[in-house]
Amino acid sequence: MSISFTPIVSTVKQSAGAFIDWASLPSGSEGIKEALTMYNSVGATALDQMKVTTLQANLDQLIPGLAAVCLTLLVCKLLKKKVSPIVIILSSPSASSVASAASCKHASA
Secondary structure, eight states: OOOOOOOEEEEEEOOTTSSOOGGGSOSTHHHHHHHHHHHHHHOGGGGOSEEEEEHHHHHHHHSTTHHHHHHHHHHHHHHHTTOOHHHHHHHHHHHHHHHHHHHOOOOOO
């Protein structure tokens, strides 16, 4: 199961050279080579002029796997309260759909 908190925390315009300027690339294979070289050196943030930071990215930097640990502790607490494992398993998909609906992921631009 994957847990993701996708609300956008910030959107920052990157400086020149920190992203691939698609309009200024040479045409043909030389342009492809230059784009791939820049992607390899800068990373995935080089694909767009705007750098988007999500809540999930911040949580992963602070404590990787925090959401999974919290979910595990919640399941342990429910089992200790004698909640049926079948009820927990059947409620997991509905709980994840509620969490994803609550995060209201913005449409990709």
